[in-house]
Amino acid sequence: MNDDNGGFEPKIVGFLCNWCSYAGADLAGSSRLKYRPNVRVIRVMCSGRVDPLFVFKAFEKGADGVLIAGCHPGDCHYQCGNYKTMRRMHVMKKMLGQMGIDPERLRLEWVSAAESTRFVNIVNDMTETIRELGSSPMKSEADCDE
Amino acid sequence: MSKGKIAFYWAGSCGGCEVSVVDLDETLFDVLEHFDIVFWPCAMDIKYSNVEDMGDGEIDVCFFNGCIRNEENQEIAELLRKKSKIMIAFGSCSHLGGIPGLGNLSTREEILEQVYKKSKSVSNEKGIYPSSSVDEHGNEIEVPALRKYVSALDDVVDVDYYIPGCPPPTDVIKTAVLALISGNVPPRTEVLAPNRTVCHECKKEKRDIAVKEIKRIYQLDDIDPKRCLLEQGLVCMGPATREGCGAACPTANMPCTGCMGPPSADPLSENCEQGARMISAIASITDVVDEKNSEEDEIKAALDEIRDPVGIMYMYSMPKSILKRRRKE
Numbered sequence: 278m279n280d281d282n283g284g285f286e287p288k289i290v291g292f293l294c295n296w297c298s299y300a301g302a303d304l305a306g307s308s309r310l311k312y313r314p315n316v317r318v319i320r321v322m323c324s325g326r327v328d329p330l331f332v333f334k335a336f337e338k339g340a341d342g343v344l345i346a347g348c349h350p351g352d353c354h355y356q357c358g359n360y361k362t363m364r365r366m367h368v369m370k371k372m373l374g375q376m377g378i379d380p381e382r383l384r385l386e387w388v389s390a391a392e393s394t395r396f397v398n399i400v401n402d403m404t405e406t407i408r409e410l411g412s413s414p415m416k417s418e419a420d421c422d423e
Numbered sequence: 424m425s426k427g428k429i430a431f432y433w434a435g436s437c438g439g440c441e442v443s444v445v446d447l448d449e450t451l452f453d454v455l456e457h458f459d460i461v462f463w464p465c466a467m468d469i470k471y472s473n474v475e476d477m478g479d480g481e482i483d484v485c486f487f488n489g490c491i492r493n494e495e496n497q498e499i500a501e502l503l504r505k506k507s508k509i510m511i512a513f514g515s516c517s518h519l520g521g522i523p524g525l526g527n528l529s530t531r532e533e534i535l536e537q538v539y540k541k542s543k544s545v546s547n548e549k550g551i552y553p554s555s556s557v558d559e560h561g562n563e564i565e566v567p568a569l570r571k572y573v574s575a576l577d578d579v580v581d582v583d584y585y586i587p588g589c590p591p592p593t594d595v596i597k598t599a600v601l602a603l604i605s606g607n608v609p610p611r612t613e614v615l616a617p618n619r620t621v622c623h624e625c626k627k628e629k630r631d632i633a634v635k636e637i638k639r640i641y642q643l644d645d646i647d648p649k650r651c652l653l654e655q656g657l658v659c660m661g662p663a664t665r666e667g668c669g670a671a672c673p674t675a676n677m678p679c680t681g682c683m684g685p686p687s688a689d690p691l692s693e694n695c696e697q698g699a700r701m702i703s704a705i706a707s708i709t710d711v712v713d714e715k716n717s718e719e720d721e722i723k724a725a726l727d728e729i730r731d732p733v734g735i736m737y738m739y740s741m742p743k744s745i746l747k748r749r750r751k752e
Contacts (some may be wrong), residue, residue, distance in 0.1 A: 328699060328703060329696075329698070329699035329702040329703060330696050330699040330700075330745075333696065333699060333744075333745040333746055334745060336745075336746070337745045337746075361703075361706045361707060362706075363719075363722055364705070364706040364709055364722055364725075364726060365702050365703065365706040367719075367722050367723060367726050368702045368705060368706075368726060368729055368732050369702060371729070371732050372698065372702070372732045372733055372736075372746075373746075375528065375731070375732065375733040375749070376528075376733065376746045376748070376749050376750060377749040377750035377751050377752060378746075378750055378752070379752050410752065411752075414750035414751055414752050415746075415750055417750075
């Protein structure tokens with residue numbers, strides 16, 4: 278896979294919450310909306326279930342980007358899971374920046390069960406953002422130990 | 424009965440681990456009853472060639488402290504591995520990379536540039552950098568070169584046991600050493616310390632209340648010595664750190680910095696993710712004033728005092744974490 282050319286297809290891992298965002302993505306599917314096939318969806322019960330470990334692990338295993346999507350603030354099925362995610366995001370992004378991984382590679386979005394078009398737009402937009410950023414720096418192990 | 428043989432070595436370390444060995448006091452006599460110290464550069468006059476002359480597996484137990492920062496560290500680690508039956512990674516640096524592991528936030532070239540050129544107290548007009556071969560008054564001297572990155576001991580050789588801590592607490596060393604003397608050895612590759620978190624040992628009172636914002640220690644007017652430090656808004660690594668130290672730092676009203684590394688048996692990963700655990704802990708204890716209206720800005724204000732999350736949360740474990748080192752986009 279090469280950066281900066283048309284041949285690069287970003288791999289995005291998407292953690293979608295069961296109650297809103299997964300249903301939104303499902304609606305996009307049943308409404309036959311077309312969107313980029315770059316996101317690999319993992320259904321979680323709540324965006325608050327997404328341990329920072331999952332995000333780091335995704336990057337380690339070769340993801341070029343990670344999308345976390347949950348219910349809009351105030352709408353969490355478990356009342357405050359998405360707020361916890363919001364707080365984690367703040368620290369996680371800072372951490373990724375320090376480790377030389379562009380924080381743009383990690384994205385948190387709110388998608389309700391009715392917002393299929395919003396989900397489609399987010400995936401398309403994120404795919405293009407990551408395409409511009411290029412392949413994840415975690416993947417180049419060439420600069421490993423001597 | 425012939426005595427066993429033990430060795431101590433310091434690689435990329437500060438010497439604190441050696442002090443913790445001396446801190447064993449009388450227990451050292453018990454050790455010396457059963458073992459002869461055959462190699463200890465910090466305390467004995469002995470050369471590497473003496474070790475090279477030993478037979479393979481001649482040393483019974485080798486306590487190796489310090490990270491693998493330069494080629495010498497690596498060479499001696501490989502030599503001692505060959506000569507020892509049991510290799511123990513002693514202290515945070517050899518266990519997880521330790522504080523020197525934070526050097527992986529910079530490249531080797533950046534470190535050399537900073538230390539030998541940019542540093543304010545350095546004047547190096549000719550731009551001389553250390554190199555592996557130096558000409559000193561007509562003699563060629565070979566100096567061990569810096570490795571590209573810092574590694575923990577088990578990245579370069581097989582390790583049988585780990586004794587964590589910076590430096591390892593005396594009780595942890597005692598228990599481990601006495602177990603070795605009695606021949607009552609645990610399964611291989613085990614960390615020789617209890618497997619719960621510092622919070623279990625900490626006597627401070629936890630009230631399960633949320634904090635409004637994270638602070639740095641100088642920003643607190645007063646620390647309540649009876650209450651949990653996290654609940655007072657300090658980043659205390661207790662929830663993400665292995666016990667064994669008796670919660671020494673929190674007891675002295677200093678937040679835990681995480682030197683014992685994470686507790687083991689993480690079901691998800693063989694990696695030591697102290698940072699990931701700590702991010703979750705902080706997200707759970709902070710509570711923005713009015714959650715209904717909380718926006719990015721309020722969260723930013725609450726968590727902004729965590730200026731250096733990697734430095735705080737991976738202070739001792741970066742080379743063994745998932746992200747390992749800084750990458751280049």
